Amino acid sequence: MRVPLSWLREYVDLPADVTPAALADRLTTLGLKFEALHAAGADVTGSLVVGRVLSFESEKHSNGKTIRWCQVDVGEGEPRGIVCGAHNFAVDNLVVVALPGATLAGGFEIAARTTYGHVSDGMICSARELDLGDEHAGIIVLGSADSVDMKPGDDAAELLHLRDDVIEFEINPDRAYALSVRGVARDAAIAYGVEFRDPADQVVPTPDDAGYPVRLDDTDGCPAFAARTVSGFDPTAPTPRWLARRVQLAGMRPISLAVDVTNYVMLELGQPIHGYDRNAVSGPIVVRRATAGEKLTTLDGVSRSLDPEDLLITDDSGPIGLAGVMGGETTEMSESTSDVLIEAAHFSAVTVYRTERRHQLPSEASRRFERGVDPTLPARAAQRVADLLVAHGGGRIDDGVTLVGSAPAPVAVAMTTDLPTRVTGIEIDEATSVGALEQVGCTVEVAGGRITAVPPPWRPDLTDPNDLVEEVARIVGYDAVPSRSPVAPAGHGLTEVQRVRRRIGRQLAGSGYVEVLSQPFVGSSDWERLGLADDDARRRTIRIANPLSEEEPELRTTLLPGLLRALARNVARGQVDLSLFETGLVFLPKGDGAVAPIPSVDRRPSDDELAAIEAALPDQPEHLAVALCGDRERAGWWGGGRAAGWFDAVAAIRAVAETLGVPLTVRSGAADPWHPGRCAELVLGDEVVGRAGELHPRVCTAYGLPARTAVAEVDLAALLARADTMVVGPRVSSYPVAKEDVALIIDASVPAAEVEAVLRSGAGELCESVRLFDVYTGEQIGEGRKSLAFALRFRAPDRTLTEADTSVARDAAVAAAVQRFGAVPRV
């Protein structure tokens, strides 16, 4: 809401020394949030005077332009010669002349200068040059020589109402009254303890049956409807400059007298007005809901199919307006309309909100109705419009005053006297509360420790005891709220899962991974780059109904798209050696068509309702992913580097599992987007909870990533669910260790992890560790075979092992491998 202060000061006598900034600050503390201050016209300085065009000569120049060389009387005795490019004026017209030394909007300085072969001694101004509007094709014509209210040499800035201060407020939905100068003035009067003159206080003729006939078929949607008609008004009459200027400063475009007046009254009082071409309306107006199949072409030229819930203004021809939202084309006021039907009605907030939403038609009118308009205004607003129209456009207000229905009565709200103190922590006595509520317009009664307030009609938002408290608190001032530290009961700190999550982050960062937090939006191009088959489960996504980008209308089911994009972005920016990780939720539809219920809010939902809500949510497990490319260890003066590879990705997840105390095992697998021969399945129990390995070469190419880029992704939630971070203190034997090395020749397809596991179990209790230290393939071993070399360590808790102990255990381990895999011990 933009409020010109000249307008505001009509209704409230602000102290003279209050600056616009101070006023804005003060009103902000009352809940009208200051957004911006506009010093309108402040950049237009110097002499701006009324000039009378005495004569002009049209001159066609070689650049094809025809200019006028004018002699203009600016009240100085001698006329000035001025070159003007516009042609919309005549001799004896009064125009606006900026004299040399003046500065126009945007800092444009005027000087006497030679142009088109003349010394132009000033400039005749257009609206745009004065920041009065967009018009720049022609200059401003103030009037003709016989105008009584001005003469050459008069200060044109004052005449044009150029200078004003405008405060722009962001009005919260609970303060709809402040979407009017009336409402802001009321709060300004409270702020400075001065009198408020209500522009809505005016005498309205008694309604009668002679007015334009109106019938309300739906008094819930439209409880009150006022109408007046004006006949014979001059449709070409200009809008008074002050009125157009105020409408413009308030952020709306001046159009014509009739439209400007309806907008002016809406801005002034907050009551939206609609004007109809009286002669285009046939028969009585009926306010009713739409019927199926009805259509209406609105003012914006769009033909709209109406919903049976839409509230309509209709006449004998059918719908002529969407109530409170937008009028229809057929009854629109035109340049020749001289008879006007003025509608000032009250429409229910919910009705307008739904229609506005349904037809995507936000308007100044709907914005006010959906937040709540003073329902007692219609008759007064209609009268005000009629008065202004005839005052400036002539004609007469027809006899007959229509007012159908009545404003709903406000509902009293009660609170205990101590509620303001209990809620705010400020000591507020009863008298203060009553005074504050009366200031904002409530009618207050006190009895039996309770304050009962009947809100004024412009405050439909005051429905609850706490609403009254907020009114009292803002009048007392939020600055009065003391600062007191509550003492929470002793807490338990982070949960185990929250702790462990931090630990994983530190662990990965400590081993060189950099965390990224990607946006979770994906689309089919991601699935294509990942090379996912059409039936891949990760393509079954949740879709956003109103995505920001049609390219990314889905929620991620895997962290890989975001992570790989981040990796590629780094590579493109010249970072080549990269280790990234990300944790975050992925969204997995259940696909069972479950619907989340919307229980009533006047009680706690039942456990069944809550369970149904939970059941309708998708699975949203937390995932962890890593991605690496380039060198994991860099080359340098110390020697060569070590390229990142599939094993780093596997190792990262293994390390996390170890931190969590989760028995994760690794086995060979194959899945997109991994290299089919370099993909590890990460297994927990008998469930595959993730995969790790080298990215498929085609996927590397698709993302612009280096060859051999490695990635892993694991269902972190599954790991967290099994986490067992309670370490049982190991018993450390002080007896000596016995070491044995074992080399086994084995079929190349046998996974090392399985051999290791068999050795370990075969070696028995004395075996302290089994570690693979070499893998060898070559001619001596034979085609399709490999040699695995393991270091076994044996130790007993209670004695020094004999050579016999060790060799028995070793032989048992080897025997197990021989039996299981047909391994051949290598000697």
Added chain:
Amino acid sequence: MSGPSSDYDPVEVTPLRADEVEKMRDDALAAVATAGDLAALKQARQEHTGDRSPLALANREIGALPPQARKEAGRRVGQARGAVAKALTEREQVLEVEREQRILAEESVDVTLPWDREPRGARHPLTTLQDRIEDVFIAMGWEVAEGPEVEAEWLNFDALNFGPDHPARTMQDTFWLEPAAAALVLRTHTSPVQARTMLTREPPIYIVCPGRVFRTDTLDATHAPAFTQVEGLAIDEGLSMADLKGTLDHFWESMFGAGITTRFRPSFFPFTEPSAEVDLVCIACRGEQPAVATCRTCKGEGWMEWGGCGVVNPRVLVACGVDPERYSGYAFGMGIERTLMVRHGINDMRDIVEGDVRFTVPFGMEI
């Protein structure tokens, strides 16, 4: 040295003569003293103390002497050998020190050589800032609550007093999920976590709810469609706006240092009544003249908008099964990105979102 006794056996053994023994000793000492390195010393040791050395041979002759002469000869040879052994030991120590010094000198390196073999990792500053915020509240005895990001419409709106036909509902710029009938959204705030906590726990409740939230804002310098918020909720007997102010004052002091104060302005949020916007005194100029006049952080305002708060609307308590006659509470919320940007002088939201390692690495493990 005493001369041979007159009552010696006349047979005289030449090697055992005093002058001979002295010469052997002196030869040996000279050899030791001139040994230039441990190898030369080893050779000198061999030559002068080995089995075939003159002193060893002389020692062997002692047995040939008459008994009365043996003692004297033995003493003489023994002293000589002792002197040589001592010189050897001393010389060996000297040479070992020399050798060690030489080797160490040879092994010296350029310690200014760089070491960037292992990559440097980091956690994302949003994560670590969230940790830090959590820790402030944990220290006050609060707990950290979490919830899903795809949320039921009822929990994101209705339970929080966003009526189905209230304009506030459209002010949230919500991502709606398909199909519309499922009534699911990407949560627009972490308030549903507050509702979930009230629905499942008895007061007193003191929780913070950090997490990702979503609004239909295109990514630009100051917005991201998915961003991070932390909200707090306290439900107990006798809580008021004063407790809210105390909590926020303490929190901001913990984040930005002593002397940081907050200011409340009336505002509107459906789930709180009364509601307030929280302004924080500018962390750069502290609102003090003359710095405030030219302050770019607060653009001369002296205050910075930081989030919303208020007394929990009793309607929310009712919908969440908390007795509004017995309990009251307060709630607040703020953006973690905004806090991060101001606290660390970050100009562009995209830096936070894009995952460029040059942005993230300097933040390290803690913030």
